[in-house]
Amino acid sequence: MRNGDVSYWWHVRGGFPPRRTSLPKPQEADVCIVGGGYTGLWTAYYLQGMRPDLRVVVLEAAFAGYGASGRNGGWVTSALPGSRARYARGPQGPAGVRALEAALRSTVDEIGRVCDAEGISADFVKGGRISVATSPSQLARLRAGLAHDRKWGDGEDIVKFLPRDEMRERINVAAALGGLYWPDSARIQPAALAEGLAAAAERRGADIYEATPVTAILPAKSGAAAIARTPFGDVRAKSVLRCTEGFTAGLPGSRRALLPMNSSMVVTEPLPDSAWKDIGWDGFETLGDEAHAYMYAQRTADGRIALGGRGVPYRFASGTDSFGVTSPETVAALGEVLRRMFPAAAAVGLEQAWCGVLGVPRDWCASVTYHAASGIGWAGGYTGHGVAAANLAGRTLADLVVGVSSDLTSLPWVGHHSRSWEPEPARWAGVHGLYALYRLADRLETPVPGAPGTPDAIEAASDALGDTRTGSARGAGGSARVALGEALGRVGDAISGIPH
Ligand SMILES: Cc1cc2nc3c(=O)[nH]c(=O)nc-3n(C[C@H](O)[C@H](O)[C@H](O)COP(=O)(O)OP(=O)(O)OC[C@H]3O[C@@H](n4cnc5c(N)ncnc54)[C@H](O)[C@@H]3O)c2cc1C
Numbered sequence: 001m002r003n004g005d006v007s008y009w010w011h012v013r014g015g016f017p018p019r020r021t022s023l024p025k026p027q028e029a030d031v032c033i034v035g036g037g038y039t040g041l042w043t044a045y046y047l048q049g050m051r052p053d054l055r056v057v058v059l060e061a062a063f064a065g066y067g068a069s070g071r072n073g074g075w076v077t078s079a080l081p082g083s084r085a086r087y088a089r090g091p092q093g094p095a096g097v098r099a100l101e102a103a104l105r106s107t108v109d110e111i112g113r114v115c116d117a118e119g120i121s122a123d124f125v126k127g128g129r130i131s132v133a134t135s136p137s138q139l140a141r142l143r144a145g146l147a148h149d150r151k152w153g154d155g156e157d158i159v160k161f162l163p164r165d166e167m168r169e170r171i172n173v174a175a176a177l178g179g180l181y182w183p184d185s186a187r188i189q190p191a192a193l194a195e196g197l198a199a200a201a202e203r204r205g206a207d208i209y210e211a212t213p214v215t216a217i218l219p220a221k222s223g224a225a226a227i228a229r230t231p232f233g234d235v236r237a238k239s240v241l242r243c244t245e246g247f248t249a250g251l252p253g254s255r256r257a258l259l260p261m262n263s264s265m266v267v268t269e270p271l272p273d274s275a276w277k278d279i280g281w282d283g284f285e286t287l288g289d290e291a292h293a294y295m296y297a298q299r300t301a302d303g304r305i306a307l308g309g310r311g312v313p314y315r316f317a318s319g320t321d322s323f324g325v326t327s328p329e330t331v332a333a334l335g336e337v338l339r340r341m342f343p344a345a346a347a348v349g350l351e352q353a354w355c356g357v358l359g360v361p362r363d364w365c366a367s368v369t370y371h372a373a374s375g376i377g378w379a380g381g382y383t384g385h386g387v388a389a390a391n392l393a394g395r396t397l398a399d400l401v402v403g404v405s406s407d408l409t410s411l412p413w414v415g416h417h418s419r420s421w422e423p424e425p426a427r428w429a430g431v432h433g434l435y436a437l438y439r440l441a442d443r444l445e446t447p448v449p450g451a452p453g454t455p456d457a458i459e460a461a462s463d464a465l466g467d468t469r470t471g472s473a474r475g476a477g478g479s480a481r482v483a484l485g486e487a488l489g490r491v492g493d494a495i496s497g498i499p500h
Contacts, residue, residue, distance in 0.1 A: 009074075031044075036060030042390055045197060045204060045206070048206050064197075074298050079182075081385040127285045132289050214251070216228075263311070263356060267351050278344035324355050359383075
């Protein structure tokens with residue numbers, strides 16, 4: 001099994017793309033974008049679309065798509081990157097939250113539209129997203145989530161319950177008790193999107209310089225331009241935009257702005273037809289579960305399962321990985337999840353493992369911000385829901401920089417401020433403690449074979465009731481062990497502030 005090499009998504013494209021030149025000399029630009037991931041590239045793409053006359057320069061430390069944008073699970077999800085309640089504290093209240101959610105749903109189509117328009121073959125399939133419950137506790141959580149969504153006004157067109165049989169008909173996940181289905185979600189090949197987008201931004205006129213790390217971002221002062229400093233000289237621009245998400249802590253002054261949360265993935269060898277016959281997954285839905293330390297997966301265009309989860313959650317002092325190399329324990333744990341959920345894939349080996357960092361703000365709510373006076377802007381903190389969000393953020397940053405007042409610039413994440421993360425070692429201890437708690441909660445919630453509250457017992461109870469309204473684990477005869485697991489999960493949520 002290959003480990004690292006940034007991601008399978010790059011490997012299957014034949015390796016890293018040909019390297020673009022570094023910044024050749026100090027330069028002047030209208031807009032300088034730091035970071036060549038989706039956020040930076042979409043911003044460049046839309047800016048040049050609106051204003052082809054602007055000189056837009058992208059400075060990328062490695063290569064376009066080196067970060068999370070070339071490593072992710074390929075969910076183009078309309079899921080909100082943050083908490084409704086927190087965004088609702090903004091001036092537009094709940095209406096602003098609904099506007100942001102609607103904008104994210106239409107963003108899924110916008111990404112598909114640009115892929116078509118620009119000839120980007122990114123395996124885009126809008127098959128929806130499923131969250132599956134594989135234990136009674138997960139099912140209870142899933143139902144509580146659905147009730148919460150309904151209170152916020154989400155109808156059946158936005159999210160609907162999948163009874164057990166319908167769930168298994170779509171994707172035969174072992175022990176599935178039910179699921180939720182959101183139609184506004186698509187699956188992509190992440191690196192293909194990053195590479196295609198970089199080329200599209202260049203066709204519109206943007207200059208991308210690679211192997212060009214920015215060492216400092218300095219605001220505009222007394223009429224002078226803002227500055228992005230690099231080992232090859234400064235880029236002076238009216239606007240400098242920080243689009244470095246999980247890598248932001250590496251920039252002076254931003255050390256505690258976004259926590260680089262690690263996420264790890266494995267991809268199987270191609271599954272034989274017999275396995276796909278058993279599993280189904282013909283709709284190419286993106287798939288997650290309701291565990292506290294949740295998993296996410298997709299059926300790839302080349303007949304594999306790519307599956308991810310938290311693994312080592314965080315490296316001390318906001319460290320990042322080396323080309324995605326992943327610990328053997330994490331690979332083993334993800335392999336176990338894969339075999340547990342898809343016994344039909346158990347005989348197939350793993351082809352590659354990798355990991356990457358995504359940006360998490362202290363209040364778990366993303367932000368798109370631009371200060372015209374200093375010329376400094378940024379976007380990120382999508383907490384693992386960044387593929388669609390980065391497109392919306394890029395369009396929004398483009399409007400803000402050009403000075404256009406639009407529906408996008410009044411969305412509640414614009415100008416959203418989150419406080420800084422705690423200094424070390426509190427940051428490391430907090431994140432590792434939280435995920436230890438979540439893993440314990442997941443273990444306790446997993447029914448012990450033969451005990452009351454096992455999926456089979458729950459299924460039997462719900463069949464006997466003649467409906468699929470399976471209640472909480474306790475209501476269905478779950479044990480004190482399960483109740484403790486659920487309580488620990490809630491404690492974790494309360495401590496972390498992770499929105500549900
Ligand atoms: C394993 C994994 C799975 C994920 N799965 C999903 C998913 O399925 N769906 C979803 O919605 N989200 C997912 N995410 C999150 C999503 O991928 C990110 O939120 C999104 O790609 C962020 O894009 P970005 O451009 O802001 O950051 P990145 O893609 O990380 O790009 C930042 C870029 O900035 C560059 N850079 C950093 N520092 C500097 C510097 N000083 N100077 C110059 N350049 C610099 C980096 O090299 C990098 O290329 C996942 C993330 C990971 C890691």
